[in-house]
Amino acid sequence: MTTASTTTTLTAQPIDPARLDDVRRNAEDGFGNRFVAFAASGEGEPLRCCLRYARAGEQIALVSFAPFEEASVWREVGPVYVHAERCEGYADRGLPDELRRGPRVLRTYQADATMNYDHNTLVGDEDIEPVLDRLLAEPDVAIVHVRTVLPQCFLYAVTR
Incomplete structure (x- = not known):
């Protein structure tokens, strides 16, 4: 809504699906970390691809992500959960x-x-x-x- x-x-604004497609295709997050899928516990993993909490058993991954793509002193890299496969995203x-x-x-x-x-x-x-x-x-x-x-x-x- x-x-x-x-x-x-x-x-x-969720993470741009095209950026996540690159991470999945390259099997790494762009910061040297392998893209590894695992089953969500369902105990509070917030997914940045579709902006909801993961359900128990869903395949997710923890990757490093920088909200700003351009070089800047404000560019921070941190961990985020995403679906292991492309999901429906966040349409709303x-x-x-x-x-x-x-x-x-x-x-x-x-x-x-x-x-x-x-x-x-x-x-x-x-x-x-x-x-x-x-x-x-x-x-x-x-x-x-x-x-x-x-x-x-x-x-x-x-x-x-």
């Missing part, structure tokens, strides 16, 4: 039902992909939509990375 408000329409562009509640770290970036420390936000166990809506209404915020709290792993990006 696309979520409309008075200030913005939120669009959740609104916030994903299973990954829209905190606790989360919301990292804000300006249009030139530099981090905007002034607006980085920590949210508790709540729906993050109103906070994302407020952040993306700021004139100096172009994109927000939604991340887990403790390991701060990338979940998905959100834009207007």
Whole structure:
């Protein structure tokens, strides 16, 4: 569902399927790690390809991923779960039902992909939509990375 408000329409962005196709085809994640499939435990592995939690027994992989592709001091590489085979992806562009509640770290970036420390936000166990809506209404915020709290792993990006 696309979520409309008075200030913005939120669009959740999973990992680009073409980037994941390359990882699967090359059998490595581009950072020297082999692509190895295994059965999901179903105990909370968030999939970045379809923006939902893995179901027990699904074939998934843990790969290194950098949300920004261009060279930058803000380019971070971290672990993410994805389906071992191409899945249906995330067709809905609104916030994903299973990954829209905190606790989360919301990292804000300006249009030139530099981090905007002034607006980085920590949210508790709540729906993050109103906070994302407020952040993306700021004139100096172009994109927000939604991340887990403790390991701060990338979940998905959100834009207007």
